[in-house]
Amino acid sequence: MRKILRIGLPLLAVTALWTATAYCEGGPKPAEQPKAKTIKELVERYDSSSCVECHEEAHGQWENSLHSRSMLGTGRTAPTIITAMEVGVKNFPYSGVKDDKDITVEHLRMCTKCHLPQLEDATDDVAREIIATIKGWQQAKKDGNDDYADKLEGTISSLNINCRVCHNRMAIIHKWSDGYAQPDTVYGSKEGAHDDPNFPKMAVAPALGESIFCGQCHGQGPNFELAHPSQCATLYGSYLFAYTAEGGSESCQECHMVKSGLGHDMQSYNSEEMRKMAVDVEVDGRSLFWRKNTAEGVIPMGIINVEITNKAGHTIPDG
Amino acid sequence: MPYPGRMGRGSEMGRGPYEKSGLLRETSLPPMKTTKETFEIPYPFKSYEKDGKKTRDLINDEIVVDIKLWYLPFGEFEGHEVVFFEEQKKLDLKTEWKWR
Numbered sequence: 511m512r513k514i515l516r517i518g519l520p521l522l523a524v525t526a527l528w529t530a531t532a533y534c535e536g537g538p539k540p541a542e543q544p545k546a547k548t549i550k551e552l553v554e555r556y557d558s559s560s561c562v563e564c565h566e567e568a569h570g571q572w573e574n575s576l577h578s579r580s581m582l583g584t585g586r587t588a589p590t591i592i593t594a595m596e597v598g599v600k601n602f603p604y605s606g607v608k609d610d611k612d613i614t615v616e617h618l619r620m621c622t623k624c625h626l627p628q629l630e631d632a633t634d635d636v637a638r639e640i641i642a643t644i645k646g647w648q649q650a651k652k653d654g655n656d657d658y659a660d661k662l663e664g665t666i667s668s669l670n671i672n673c674r675v676c677h678n679r680m681a682i683i684h685k686w687s688d689g690y691a692q693p694d695t696v697y698g699s700k701e702g703a704h705d706d707p708n709f710p711k712m713a714v715a716p717a718l719g720e721s722i723f724c725g726q727c728h729g730q731g732p733n734f735e736l737a738h739p740s741q742c743a744t745l746y747g748s749y750l751f752a753y754t755a756e757g758g759s760e761s762c763q764e765c766h767m768v769k770s771g772l773g774h775d776m777q778s779y780n781s782e783e784m785r786k787m788a789v790d791v792e793v794d795g796r797s798l799f800w801r802k803n804t805a806e807g808v809i810p811m812g813i814i815n816v817e818i819t820n821k822a823g824h825t826i827p828d829g
Numbered sequence: 830m831p832y833p834g835r836m837g838r839g840s841e842m843g844r845g846p847y848e849k850s851g852l853l854r855e856t857s858l859p860p861m862k863t864t865k866e867t868f869e870i871p872y873p874f875k876s877y878e879k880d881g882k883k884t885r886d887l888i889n890d891e892i893v894v895d896i897k898l899w900y901l902p903f904g905e906f907e908g909h910e911v912v913f914f915e916e917q918k919k920l921d922l923k924t925e926w927k928w929r
Contacts, residue, residue, distance in 0.1 A: 584909055586902070590846065598847025620846060732837060732850040740846040741833065748860065756861040779900045779911050789858065791914040793896050797872070797922040808885070810872035812892050812920040818864045825857035826913075827830060827900050 535697070535713040536682045536689025543693075546632040549639050549665060556628050558673035560706055569673070571775035577671040580625045581640070584780075588644045588666055591621045594740075595641060602738070610645075613638050620740040624727035626669050628679060640669065671727075680726055681715040688716050721749055721823075724762040728829065748824040758823050765823060779827065788826055792817040830901070831855050844903075870894060872922055887926060894918045 546552035562569045572578055582588050599605045599617050607613055614634040615622075618641075622629040629636065643665050650659035673696075681697035682688050691697060696704050697715035704712040717723050725746030732739040749762070766776055770783050777784050793816055800811040820826050835843035837851025858864050873888040898914040 586909065594845050594847045598845055602847075731852075738847065739837075739850045741837075741849045741851070742846050744831070744852070748857075753860040758861055779913070785911070785913050789898070789913055791896075791898060791916070793916050793918055795894065795918040795920045797920050799922075799926070800869075807876075807883070810874055810885075810887055810922055810926065812870040812872060812894065812922075814868040814870065814894055814896060814918060814920075816866045816868070816896060818858055818866070818898065818914075820858040820860050820862060820864070822860055824860055825831070825855070826860075827857060827902075 535695075535701070535715060536685065537692045539685075539690045540693050543631065545636075547635055549636055549643065549669065552628065552632045552636055553668045555631065556672060556674045556679075560708065561673045564705065565673070568774045571773040572672070575774065575776045576780075577774075577776055579667040580671045581644075581669040582663065582666045587625065589648065591618070591625075592641065592644055592648070594621060599738075605738070610638060610641050613641055616737065620733070620736055620738060623733060623736070624729070624742070626671075627727075628675060640666075676718075676723075677715075678709070680723075681718060683717050683722060683726065691715075719761065719763050721746065721761045721763070725749070728762070743829040745824045745828040748828055752825065753823040760823055762823065778829070788820065788822045790819040790821060792819075831857055868894075870920075885926065887922060890923050891919065891921045894920060 543555075546555055558569075576583060580587070581591070583590075595607070595610075595613060595617065599607045599613070600609075605617065607617055615629055615632065615637045618626075618629060618637045626640075629640075643662055647659055647662035647666060650656075650662060677696050677698055678691050678693075680691075682691045692711070692713075694709060695711040695713050696706070696709040697713055697718060699714060699719065701713050702711075704710055715723075727743070728745040729741070729743045730747035730750070731744050732741040749758075765787065766778075766784070767773055770777070770781070770787060772781065772783065775781075779785060779788075793814065795812065795814050797810070797812050800809045801807075802809050831852050832854040833843040833849035834851030834853045835841040835848050840853060842853060843849040843851075870892060872890070872892060874885045875888055876883065876885050878884070894917070896914075896916050896918060897912050900911050900913060902909045
């Protein structure tokens, strides 16, 4: 009996240690880096071009997604950011913004919290440079200066949600239990050494494959933590309270990455594949004579019945 | 589309992200649910009097209905809209219309 205990207790200790480390893939809060002073510096800091060499397929898929141009979007996002500043922030009496020169990272945060979370690593000058770049792009398009517009569009597109954002910056959600993402580590589903001098380590991010990971941006509703709450997406809220609550059990990743076969080409309504997965529509038609009333008499009537079943894990449309 | 509430207050609809922080009305398709819509489409007809009595004739006893499920961002057709589903349905009313 004592022998069994002698073997059993160390095994138990090893198991307990393993369990603890499995939830501690992060580490202490890294020392703050000096903030990027230009768009170029920020883009270089989050440059993911070294990932392409080994992850060509995933990178190619990502390039087709809106994540690869999260500030530009379909071409509507960037102008909407300008509208938010011009129509919203500049008119709010207590925002402190009357002119572009007053815009700071905090003012852009209602957009960049999701569209460019790494802006937190940049100075207010970068926030103003972003606004100037978008406005310059709009003006160049208006003027028919296509070459300059393309150049500025490239700059706006370079501000995006790339490998480093998801697999490092945003990889660990519960930092007090799982630790902070480490600057030398790329987070995914494996652990060990990683063949990249900038990221020599691989570790498992506990929630990277869970819906909550996407929920960080594809939101629950108003982001009340901001000085001025905004609400673009309510998708994760819908997932929690209308899909899961009704018995749905699939994750965002299972549908958008695995079942769709799109991998890192995260798509929604712009993809035919996703549209087919999202809804079933049944149409039925018939005709009849409708004896409506004395005044209008009998009306020859066609009747179309449409039944739309939403098979997605959230309301449609949402974002 | 959901109707975003302006600042989450009152009954006015918000548009820009700087003012959206509530929902006034949710018109999206809910997950795990089937939404049913019925459309009544009158056939074209003419009304006239015959032998002193009111009567009606069909102008066309066939109608072709295009059913399309659109996604319309911001409510305008400006190149960003997509069709989730489309089907054409032919309906006919090829029976004698006896006015009673």
